[in-house]
Amino acid sequence: xxxxxxxxxxxxxxxxxxxxxxxxxxxxxxxxxxxxxxxxxxxxxxxxxxxxxxxxxxxxxxxxxxxxxxxxxxxxxxxxxxxxxxxxxxxxxxxxxxxxxxxxxxxxxxxxxxxxxxxxxxxxxxxxxxxxxxxxxxxxxxxxxxxxxxxxxxxxxxxxxxxxxxxxxxxxxxxxxxxxxxxxxxxxxxxxxxxxxxxxxxxxxxxxxxxxxxxxxxxxxxxxxxxxxxxxxxxxxxxxxxxxxxxxxxxxxxxxxxxxxxxxxxxxxxxxxxxxxxxxxxxxxxxxxxxxxxxxxxxxxxxxxxxxxxxxxxxxxxxxxxxxxxxxxxxxxxxxxxxxxxxxxxxxxxxxxxxxxxxxxx
Numbered sequence: 001x002x003x004x005x006x007x008x009x010x011x012x013x014x015x016x017x018x019x020x021x022x023x024x025x026x027x028x029x030x031x032x033x034x035x036x037x038x039x040x041x042x043x044x045x046x047x048x049x050x051x052x053x054x055x056x057x058x059x060x061x062x063x064x065x066x067x068x069x070x071x072x073x074x075x076x077x078x079x080x081x082x083x084x085x086x087x088x089x090x091x092x093x094x095x096x097x098x099x100x101x102x103x104x105x106x107x108x109x110x111x112x113x114x115x116x117x118x119x120x121x122x123x124x125x126x127x128x129x130x131x132x133x134x135x136x137x138x139x140x141x142x143x144x145x146x147x148x149x150x151x152x153x154x155x156x157x158x159x160x161x162x163x164x165x166x167x168x169x170x171x172x173x174x175x176x177x178x179x180x181x182x183x184x185x186x187x188x189x190x191x192x193x194x195x196x197x198x199x200x201x202x203x204x205x206x207x208x209x210x211x212x213x214x215x216x217x218x219x220x221x222x223x224x225x226x227x228x229x230x231x232x233x234x235x236x237x238x239x240x241x242x243x244x245x246x247x248x249x250x251x252x253x254x255x256x257x258x259x260x261x262x263x264x265x266x267x268x269x270x271x272x273x274x275x276x277x278x279x280x281x282x283x284x285x286x287x288x289x290x291x292x293x294x295x296x297x298x299x300x301x302x303x304x305x306x307x308x309x310x311x312x313x314x315x316x317x318x319x320x321x322x323x324x325x326x327x328x329x330x331x332x333x334x335x336x337x338x339x340x341x342x343x344x345x346x347x348x349x350x351x352x353x354x355x356x357x358x359x360x361x362x
Contacts, residue, residue: 003132003261004130004257004258005129005132005174005257005258005260006041006043006255006256006257007042007043007134007177007258008041008044009179009232009254011046011047011231012047012232012237013046013047013236014236014238014278015075015278016068017238017278018238018278019236019277019278022277023072023279024071024072027072028075030279031075034076034077035077038253038255042079043129043134045083046083047082047083047084047085047179047232049066049086049237050068051088051092051096051097052068052072053095053099053103054069055067055093055095055096057093057095058091059090059091059093059096060091060335063327064088067096073104073109074107078108080109080110081125082109082112082113084101084104084111084112084114084138085113085140085155085181086212087141087143087181087213089114089154090145090153097114097153098152101114101115101116112124112155113139113154114152115153117149117150118147118161119149120147122161122165124169126172132174133172133173133174133175134175134176135175135177137166137169137176137179138178138180138181140180140182141156141181142157157180157197159197162204163200166206170205174260175207175258176206177208178206179210180198180209180210180211180212181211181213182194182197182211182213183211183231184315184316184321185213186320187315187316188217188315189218189308190230190302190308194230198211202223207225207258208226208228208229208256209228215247216245216248216250217231217232217233217250217251217294217295217298218295219231219296219297219300220269220295221299225258225263225265227256227265229254230298230299233250233251233252236280239276239278245320250273250290251291252272252291254267254268254269255267255268255269269295270282271283271287271292273287
């Protein structure tokens, strides 16, 4: 029995606008890219951040609303597994989510993280590889249209729900991967809550925990034959802002090789650049070195666990972040009123800069 299992993790995939048009113009090109770049990977796990729907009624009149078409799914390989637990998968409401689920299912794409109810949203993907089994579960910040027992939505990253699911899954499979959509856009340093949650996931049985949502790469930590990837960045995503945020275009693939006989884990990071159409291309040597350096620097800082609040504040005070947050809060005030904005800002400060009891958020 071959004890080696290779899983490649990717960040946010949103085949919308220019990326969608480029894929539809030549769907085989992207498929060839995946087949070549990840030929030695057994599975690819990524966040799919757009409803696959023909729905026309948006759930909420917010600043960013994403959607793509069913035809783009043919550009992805069979070894792909998608998380659909994110803040955009319900942009077109329950109708858009249910149609997404149907389109993914009918085209044979495997997915986890959202569903017609809480039980369906939390159903993991379990796949067999060389006589071994790997389980994948996905969740998102509970603010993002969480599913309930009776209503569609995403599986919430609530410890009381997530941790028992990981433990149960680990009892049935050899490896457990947990994908979490959480954090602050453009901020590479995880919040105290994110750090605590990752630790609890590992204690519950997760071998690999990875985060996405910040749209920039971050560091990683290896631990006891497991790994935490603090931020995977984008992988397919056209620019959404008129102001260019350079790390938006700095991407990477994260390949984890598990040797189950030797109980060892190796991580290989390959840098990419996202082109003007929103599609990945191999990074040149100079740029690739810079991306890997950014990842190493973030990882070292996070592992030191010193002055992380100041590091987050540094990112928050950057021009792209301030521009985005002011626009987002103005849009939120328009839709929900200033009291809601104040509550969100207080919650933001608590979550990002203050240590909190993880289980206070159950």
